[in-house]
Amino acid sequence: MENDKGKYPIGIFDSGVGGLTVLKEIEKLMPKEDIIYLGDTARVPYGSKSKETIIRFSTENILFLLKKKVKIVVIACNTSSSLALDYLRPMFSIPIVGVIEAGVRKAIRFSKSLRIGVIGTRATIFSSSYQKALIKMDNRVVVYSKACPLFVPLVEEGITKGRIAEMIVRMYLKEFKGKIDTLILGCTHYPLLKDVIAGYLKDVYLVDSAREIASYIYNLLEEKNLLNKDKRLPQKEFYVTDDPIGFEKLARIFLKRKIPNPKKINV
Amino acid sequence: MENDKGKYPIGIFDSGVGGLTVLKEIEKLMPKEDIIYLGDTARVPYGSKSKETIIRFSTENILFLLKKKVKIVVIACNTSSSLALDYLRPMFSIPIVGVIEAGVRKAIRFSKSLRIGVIGTRATIFSSSYQKALIKMDNRVVVYSKACPLFVPLVEEGITKGRIAEMIVRMYLKEFKGKIDTLILGCTHYPLLKDVIAGYLKDVYLVDSAREIASYIYNLLEEKNLLNKDKRLPQKEFYVTDDPIGFEKLARIFLKRKIPNPKKINV
Numbered sequence: 001m002e003n004d005k006g007k008y009p010i011g012i013f014d015s016g017v018g019g020l021t022v023l024k025e026i027e028k029l030m031p032k033e034d035i036i037y038l039g040d041t042a043r044v045p046y047g048s049k050s051k052e053t054i055i056r057f058s059t060e061n062i063l064f065l066l067k068k069k070v071k072i073v074v075i076a077c078n079t080s081s082s083l084a085l086d087y088l089r090p091m092f093s094i095p096i097v098g099v100i101e102a103g104v105r106k107a108i109r110f111s112k113s114l115r116i117g118v119i120g121t122r123a124t125i126f127s128s129s130y131q132k133a134l135i136k137m138d139n140r141v142v143v144y145s146k147a148c149p150l151f152v153p154l155v156e157e158g159i160t161k162g163r164i165a166e167m168i169v170r171m172y173l174k175e176f177k178g179k180i181d182t183l184i185l186g187c188t189h190y191p192l193l194k195d196v197i198a199g200y201l202k203d204v205y206l207v208d209s210a211r212e213i214a215s216y217i218y219n220l221l222e223e224k225n226l227l228n229k230d231k232r233l234p235q236k237e238f239y240v241t242d243d244p245i246g247f248e249k250l251a252r253i254f255l256k257r258k259i260p261n262p263k264k265i266n267v
Numbered sequence: 268m269e270n271d272k273g274k275y276p277i278g279i280f281d282s283g284v285g286g287l288t289v290l291k292e293i294e295k296l297m298p299k300e301d302i303i304y305l306g307d308t309a310r311v312p313y314g315s316k317s318k319e320t321i322i323r324f325s326t327e328n329i330l331f332l333l334k335k336k337v338k339i340v341v342i343a344c345n346t347s348s349s350l351a352l353d354y355l356r357p358m359f360s361i362p363i364v365g366v367i368e369a370g371v372r373k374a375i376r377f378s379k380s381l382r383i384g385v386i387g388t389r390a391t392i393f394s395s396s397y398q399k400a401l402i403k404m405d406n407r408v409v410v411y412s413k414a415c416p417l418f419v420p421l422v423e424e425g426i427t428k429g430r431i432a433e434m435i436v437r438m439y440l441k442e443f444k445g446k447i448d449t450l451i452l453g454c455t456h457y458p459l460l461k462d463v464i465a466g467y468l469k470d471v472y473l474v475d476s477a478r479e480i481a482s483y484i485y486n487l488l489e490e491k492n493l494l495n496k497d498k499r500l501p502q503k504e505f506y507v508t509d510d511p512i513g514f515e516k517l518a519r520i521f522l523k524r525k526i527p528n529p530k531k532i533n534v
Contacts (some may be wrong), residue, residue, distance in 0.1 A: 002492070024272075041316070042316060042320045042324075043309065043310050048513075049308070049424075050509050050510030050512075050513065052510065119448065148422070149420060149424055150417075150420055150421070150424055152420075153417055153419075155418060156315075157417055164431070164434050164438065167430065167434065171431065172482075242320045243314050243317030243319065245317075246315075246316075265514075
């Protein structure tokens with residue numbers, strides 16, 4: 001018997017545009033699902049802010065998605081997943097999932113040396129969420145972590161290759177050289193620097209959490225009998241808290257296609 | 268006859284910590300004044316956001332300062348001065364001043380060739396506020412402008428000298444080479460990159476708006492008989508919308524002294 005709730009949309013929120021990498025992977029794996037995406041572009045970035053503030057913003061984002069009757073909330077933002085998920089998950093009746101666990105599982109499955117690196121925003125790294133999740137899943141893991149606050153503005157300036165990108169990548173990642181065999185890209189923007197990072201850290205396997213979270217969600221929805229089995233064209237809605245035009249432009253960099261007009265809301 | 272309102276504090280707000288450069292200059296010139304500083308650190312930065320959102324945030328900041336009975340509001344943030352000041356000034360009964368005009372006046376007074384450069388955040392530059400103000404004050408001025416979105420994160424990472432800072436300065440400023448004799452640093456963070464900028468743009472005079480706005484405010488308060496003539500120790504209060512600890516740390520970079528405990532508020 002199909003669950004009626006299966007027809008409800010998947011809700012995704014991110015501090016801004018980066019979560020579109022997660023949306024893209026969900027679309028690939030679950031093409032029949034309706035999706036509601038909220039980018040908190042008025043208050044982006046979260047990565048330099050405090051736990052209390054990130055929890056407050058995340059709560060407001062979830063309440064907005066709940067009003068839209070989503071069947072699951074995906075926190076596409078690594079910072080919010082790191083700092084707010086544990087606090088928020090027990091508060092709501094529908095599943096709330098973050099990007100940390102899926103990336104961690106993949107890294108442990110792949111790493112031979114169990115020496116794993118993690119990079120992310122300041123808030124993500126200082127929260128130690130990735131570090132704790134890695135150790136919890138396998139206590140033999142040795143974790144190397146580093147905050148890379150310049151990567152997001154670099155990507156948003158379109159500087160994803162060339163001398164400046166290379167120097168900044170080297171500045172942050174030189175301490176990983178020869179120490180790890182797997183690196184978790186703990187921020188949705190970082191996959192856009194993948195080539196430069198791979199060029200510098202040769203032979204290190206790069207884990208992109210966006211990719212991993214999609215299959216995690218698929219399994220969860222299937223298990224709960226919440227997959228959408230309808231044949232009609234899936235609906236996609238985009239909401240932002242700042243100017244929709246800026247978001248639309250950045251969205252094209254991330255998705256390589258045009259999105260339906262984003263609507264501006266105040267959360 | 269002294270005006271009673273003269274004893275009220277000066278209110279300053281900024282999107283974050285950068286406005287402390289303005290506070291510092293005001294303290295130097297008006298050491299008897301009480302000051303209330305508000306840094307909207309939960310929603311920083313403003314420089315990449317839309318006019319409508321910047322006006323909304325700025326209005327909320329001003330309303331907070333008004334509750335604290337300030338005699339003047341200083342918008343220390345160049346982005347907010349560029350996008351919100353003209354809209355907000357007529358709404359309130361006390362003077363609201365921004366950083367644009369003072370910097371513009373200084374640049375025109377100094378420049379011999381009247382070929383003047385302006386750098387700032389994306390929002391500041393795309394608003395054309397500096398450009399318009401320069402032309403309005405002297406229609407012979409030729410303005411060269413450039414948004415430099417990486418300068419703020421660079422300063423906040425403490426990268427204010429060395430190879431990476433030099434390359435990024437060159438990337439943004441190479442089009443100014445040989446064209447201007449004066450450059451307005453249209454963002455409170457940029458004076459921290461002054462040495463690198465001066466090293467690249469030799470013989471170009473750099474205008475720091477923070478310095479200019481202080482004497483503008485002094486003249487305005489004197490004219491309106493609003494200067495504080497009390498002899499007691501001036502009070503300084505700091506408010507932030509995010510974690511006070513992060514603010515305190517950055518404040519030491521900007522002010523080179525410890526500040527009284529900032530209080531967290533929600534605007």
